[in-house]
Amino acid sequence: MNNLRFSSLMEAPVRASGQMETHTSLTYAKITDYYACNVFTGKVIQEYLTVEAYKSLVTSVKSGVKIDRKIASQIASGMRAWAIDKGVSHYTHWFQPLTGTTAEKHDAFFSIDEGVPIENFDGDALVQQEPDASSLPSGGLRTTFEARGYTAWDPSSPAFIMDLGVGRTLCIPTAFISYTGASLDFKTPLLKSIESLNQAATAVCRYFDQRINNVHVNLGWEQEYFLVDASLARARPDIMQCGRTIIGHPPAKGQQLEDHYFGSIPDRAYAFMRELEIESYRLGIPLKTRHNEAAPAQFECAPIFEEVNVAVDHNVLLMNIMEKVAKRHGLKVLLHEKPFAGINGSGKHNNWSLQTDTGINLLKPGKTPNNNLMFLTFFINTIQAVHDYADLLRASIASAGNDYRLGAHEAPPAIVSIFIGRYLTEVLDEIESRVGNALDKQDENTLKIDLHQRIPELFKDNTDRNRTSPFAFTGNKFEFRAVGASANSASAMITLNTIVADTLTKFDARVKKYIKRGETKDGAILRALQRAISSSKNARFEGDGYSEKWVEEAAHRGLSNKKTTPHALEVYNSEKAITVFSKMGVLTPAELRARYEILLEDYIKRIQIEARVLGDLCMNNVIPAAVRYQNRLITNVRGLQELKFEERDWRVQKRILSAISTHVLEIGERVEEMIEIRKRVNKIADREARASAYSDEVKACFTQIRYHCDKLEFLVDDQYWPLPKYRELLSLT
Numbered sequence: 001m002n003n004l005r006f007s008s009l010m011e012a013p014v015r016a017s018g019q020m021e022t023h024t025s026l027t028y029a030k031i032t033d034y035y036a037c038n039v040f041t042g043k044v045i046q047e048y049l050t051v052e053a054y055k056s057l058v059t060s061v062k063s064g065v066k067i068d069r070k071i072a073s074q075i076a077s078g079m080r081a082w083a084i085d086k087g088v089s090h091y092t093h094w095f096q097p098l099t100g101t102t103a104e105k106h107d108a109f110f111s112i113d114e115g116v117p118i119e120n121f122d123g124d125a126l127v128q129q130e131p132d133a134s135s136l137p138s139g140g141l142r143t144t145f146e147a148r149g150y151t152a153w154d155p156s157s158p159a160f161i162m163d164l165g166v167g168r169t170l171c172i173p174t175a176f177i178s179y180t181g182a183s184l185d186f187k188t189p190l191l192k193s194i195e196s197l198n199q200a201a202t203a204v205c206r207y208f209d210q211r212i213n214n215v216h217v218n219l220g221w222e223q224e225y226f227l228v229d230a231s232l233a234r235a236r237p238d239i240m241q242c243g244r245t246i247i248g249h250p251p252a253k254g255q256q257l258e259d260h261y262f263g264s265i266p267d268r269a270y271a272f273m274r275e276l277e278i279e280s281y282r283l284g285i286p287l288k289t290r291h292n293e294a295a296p297a298q299f300e301c302a303p304i305f306e307e308v309n310v311a312v313d314h315n316v317l318l319m320n321i322m323e324k325v326a327k328r329h330g331l332k333v334l335l336h337e338k339p340f341a342g343i344n345g346s347g348k349h350n351n352w353s354l355q356t357d358t359g360i361n362l363l364k365p366g367k368t369p370n371n372n373l374m375f376l377t378f379f380i381n382t383i384q385a386v387h388d389y390a391d392l393l394r395a396s397i398a399s400a401g402n403d404y405r406l407g408a409h410e411a412p413p414a415i416v417s418i419f420i421g422r423y424l425t426e427v428l429d430e431i432e433s434r435v436g437n438a439l440d441k442q443d444e445n446t447l448k449i450d451l452h453q454r455i456p457e458l459f460k461d462n463t464d465r466n467r468t469s470p471f472a473f474t475g476n477k478f479e480f481r482a483v484g485a486s487a488n489s490a491s492a493m494i495t496l497n498t499i500v501a502d503t504l505t506k507f508d509a510r511v512k513k514y515i516k517r518g519e520t521k522d523g524a525i526l527r528a529l530q531r532a533i534s535s536s537k538n539a540r541f542e543g544d545g546y547s548e549k550w551v552e553e554a555a556h557r558g559l560s561n562k563k564t565t566p567h568a569l570e571v572y573n574s575e576k577a578i579t580v581f582s583k584m585g586v587l588t589p590a591e592l593r594a595r596y597e598i599l600l601e602d603y604i605k606r607i608q609i610e611a612r613v614l615g616d617l618c619m620n621n622v623i624p625a626a627v628r629y630q631n632r633l634i635t636n637v638r639g640l641q642e643l644k645f646e647e648r649d650w651r652v653q654k655r656i657l658s659a660i661s662t663h664v665l666e667i668g669e670r671v672e673e674m675i676e677i678r679k680r681v682n683k684i685a686d687r688e689a690r691a692s693a694y695s696d697e698v699k700a701c702f703t704q705i706r707y708h709c710d711k712l713e714f715l716v717d718d719q720y721w722p723l724p725k726y727r728e729l730l731s732l733t
Contacts, residue, residue, distance in 0.1 A: 004235045005724050026278050036284035038086070038161040040079055048078035060155045063214075064195070067155060073123030079159060080109055080121035083170040086161055091121060093129040093151035094171040096186045097136040098598050100488060102316055103176075105131050106169055126172065127153045137601070139594025141182045148179040154187060157313045160283050173313055182591055186490035189586050190309060193497035196584040200504040201354055201362070201378070207511065207521060208374040214357040217497060219311035220477075222302040223318065224293055224346035224485050226334040227269055227732055232724040233332035237621075238613050242606075243336035243486070244401070246614045246702065247622070247709040250342040251727040254296065261294040266732050269299060272329045276301070279321050285314045295344040296730040305351070308497075312490045315348070319486075331732075335486040337411075338404035340726060341706075345405035346485035350492055353477040354378060364476035377507070377525060380428070380532050382478060383418055385503035386471055387536035389495070389580065390416035391560055391571040393471070393480075396495035398568040398599070400606040402484035403695075406563070407546070412470035412482045414568070415554045415561045417541040419469035425542060431526070432533045468545030498586045505584075507532070565603045566691040572596040600691045607694045611678055614705060615671050621722045623664055626712045629720045630660050656715055663708040663715075670708070674701035 026034055036042060046054055053074035060067050067075070083091065092104040107129075111120040129151045136149075157173035176185035183189050194217055201215035233239045238246040255261075265273065273290050280287050286304040293300045306314065319335060326333040338345040354362040360371070362378040386393060393416050407413040420428070470482035483492045507528055514524035538557040543550060554561060562568040571577050572592055581587040587595070634657065637650045677697050684690040713721060 005232075005722055007231075027274065031281050035281045038282045039158050039284040040082060040160065041158040041284065044082060045078070048082045050074055050078075053078060057155060064156075069123050069127065072127050076121050076123045076126035079126065079170070080119065083161060084109060084119065086168065088161055088168045088170050090167070091125075091170040091172060093131070093153075093174040095151050095174045095176040096316060096488060096490070097176055097184060098139075098186070098595065099137060100486070100602070102320060103131070103136065104171065105129070129174070131176070136184065137598040138178065138184055139597035141178055141180070141184065141590065141594045149176065149184060150179070151176050154191070154309070156307075157310050158284065160317075162283075182588070182594070186312070186488050186494070187309070189494045189591070190312060190490045190497075192586045193494045193501070193584070194309060196586055197497040197501040197504075200501040200508070203508050204377060204504050205356060205362070205374070207525060208371075209356075209358065209360075212356045212358055212360075215362070216355050216357070217308040217493070218305045218353045218355055219308040219489065219493060220303065220305040220351040221311060221315050221489055222300055222349040222351070223315065224298065224300045224348065225322065226295070226298050226339050226346065227272060227326065227331050228297060228334060228729045229732070230327065230330050230332045232729055235722075235724050236729075237617060239332070239334070239339070241613050242610050243334060244339040244404070245341070245726070245729070246610060247617060247706050247713070247723075248341065248726050249710040249713040251725070251730060253727075254343050254730075255294055258294070260292050260296050260298070263292045265290070265292055265299075268329065268331070268732055272325060272331055273299070273301070275328070276322060276325045279325060280318060283317060283321070285318055293344065295340070297732045298344060298346065305353070308352075308493055312488065312493065315489055337399070337401035337484040337486060340730065345411050347405065347411060347481060348483045348485050348487060348489060350480040350483050350489050351474070351477045352480060352493070352496060361476055363478065373522065373525060376431075376529060379473070380529050380536075381503050381507050382500055383420070383539065384532040384536040385496075385499040386416065386418050387539035388503065389499040390539060391562070391568075392495050392499060392577055392580075393492070394560070394562055395568045395571050396492045397482045397484060397487065398565040399484055399487060400565060400603050401486055402482075403563070403565055405484065406482060412468055413545045413550070413561070414563045415545070415551070415559055416470055416482075416539070417545065417554070417559065418539050419472040419542060420540060421473065422542065424473065425540065428533050428537075432530055432537075469541070470545070494586065498581060498584045501584050502580050564695045566600065566688065566695050569596055569599055570688075597687065600687050604687070604691050604694050607699050608678065610702070611674060611698050614702060615675060617723070618667050618671050618705060618709060622709050622712060623667060625720045625722050626660050626664050626716055629716045630657060632717070633657050659715055660712065663712045666708045667705060667712075670701060670705045674698065674705065677701065
């Protein structure tokens, strides 16, 4: 019997019954009493800043105006005083390098002035720091001997205090750039994409309302995750090193009864959720929803919508908090996109919308003809952007983990299509077929009767939902469902913001051209919309994205189906991608190429790690367990023979012995084959070719090896099997 697995199984109920929430004093407190208590925002900044500093900070957040260094020193002084009053001794520039995680270097509020120790934190320390830029992914933008890089304060995302063990640290959200000014993070291009979209969208809004001066991008993410017992997870090298199970026989009861989704939350998960929410509220993360997801041991949380830059920061912060809170509860949180075969994977649905500084949601139909035309303008242009740049959107969510998820068990397929619902489809079809004729007759009154009056009636019925669609309209927003659970949402949002900005810019130019030709403003807008509807309709799909018929139809429509990350990432080398990112001022060609190199390298390393872990599991866990049980069966058969039992009395044992031998032999040979393939692939100099080989050759070995491992798990005596099984990992009590 394996001590680690079974001792973990015996201890799990004890750990479950002994779980206590850390912040018991806040368990029953009103959320509003402690919300954002660890965030430098709201009334806090008014209390700790001078009037001049307060006004400057608010203006910077609202309009992006640069803060003077003198004012920055005043803000730094107030921030330090607040942090020290909260028991903080250190501060850090908190940033998001291209590792997929966050990074931080802590410095003390401490200095020595002429031999006298003092508390110190000035404007220069707030605005800029200098971390090592050579030890983090740069895609060739930096070399080992070129170490200088900079973190720059982002005033639009408020500073916060993080509890770290018994200490507390002031975290200042920052951008991360190289000595030469190249972006080395997610935040820098995200901020640029936000501004690019703001300018393009504001210009188009002026056709409808001259009072609009800014357009904000909002994001509401939905975070899916699994919870498993930490001790059981530690007994699984694949979970600890890869974040997922590389082998594992499906349990008798998975999700086929459909009884977990929205079901009663298990006590252990509920205790975790409560503390996660308390920690999140204290940091200003506005969590709103919690529930069981479709798969056993799978859950979801979702916040109130926020400005996209802050929403991204909050999601990255939440993932960090989840791991810490889970550890306190004897749990392991799994954010991998496909931790378990045969059941749902985990995504992070990104709900994206646009809002004017006058309070109008540009993706929500209005009550007047003018507002409805504005809605249609942004709605149709978003569809056009997704159609024209589908491959870029696919690349923005590409990862080794997401490759396992896309197209399986309710995850959307790798084909990028758009669902808008039957009613809106009819509206767009009507515009395409009838608006042109009406325009030719210059009968815009007929247009308004047919089109503008119909949309408010349409939304008496809510738009339906399509869970198989990667990009769906859900009434007042678009939901990008294909984003992976472990991903930084900034990647998808950078691309979406950029392509919509480009599409709106082209739309604006086209409308101006029609007006110059003598069209009325509304006529020019409608003619441009009609063109967009016609040219983008191939991306609209209302049916079942899982069906083989859709794969065939999508190919007939000219839509790509890039199932693997190396294939999906190739678009970053295209002239089209280089042009749109550079034209919109979001990524230079060198920065885009660097990201491509980083993503390829990340993919290679992750598959390489999985291959090594799989080989280790087979040779050090699976085969030894099978051989031990085989020896026991051999002893049993010999004993029966010695006692003169008939051959039929050991027929079952013999059949099991034969099956075990077959599977052990296959595993051994397949692992050796995989190792040899990996050695050969590692010698491929070209990174693109190496990534493709890892995908097509090394990863292809996983399925064969897993098949035989899972067969052995079913055959071998439970007491001999060393790895916690699916039925144990997925039973969170």
